[in-house]
Amino acid sequence: MADDSRGSVYADFMQDQLAAEETRKNSLEQRGLAVITSCGALAAFGVGALALFRQRDAIPLSAAAVCLLVGGAVTLVLGAIGGLGVNAPLRHRSANPLVLADTMREHWEDDDATARARVTATRARLLESLRRANDRRALVLLSAMTAEALGVAMLAATISVVAIGTL
Structure with missing residues (x-):
């Protein structure tokens, strides 16, 4: 009985880790969507400001x-593309239903501890694969956020250059 409880502890721990990694994936994807939204809004603001200035020749x-404004718009577009990349489907291992069905047929008579060990080992492989994919998502998200910050800085620099030029 002691072996069964240890197996349950490992199985539960692995399931918790897998669930946490799935939550991380969802969080990264949501942040990627936020970057897309904010980059789009900021790029539209920058291009709109340029059009307004050009139309009225007021300033x-x-x-x-102009270089800063265009550079800011370009980096914001790159940030939005990065946000899309965070949400791109990444290949990671998943449980193949046909293989699972074969495995269940072959090992149906296994005792609980052996079955739990097999499932836990499968979850460990799934966790490793999902974690690797999420690490790639996190790097893409960091790149997208960096591009967004650079775009914002360039738009702010544009406003500063225009403001100083009008003094």
Whole structure:
């Protein structure tokens, strides 16, 4: 009986880890969507400001301001593309239903401890694969957020250059 309780502890722990990694995946994907939304809004703001300035010629834009504004819009678009990349389907191991059916047929008579050990080992492989995919998602998200921050900085620099130019 002691062996059965140890097996349950390992199985439960592995299931908790797998659930936590799935939660991490969902969180990364939600943050990726947030980056897409905010980059789109900021890029639209930057392009709209440029169009407004050009249309009215109210404030002349220096070459530096135009370069910063265009650079900001480009980096925001890159940030949005990165946000899309976070949500792109990444290959990671998943349980193949046909293989599972074969395994169950072959090992149906296994005792509980052996079955639990097999399932726990499968969960461990799934966890390792999902964690690797999530680590890649996290790096893409970091890149997207960095591009977004750079875009915001370039838009702020544009506003500063225009403001200083009008003094």
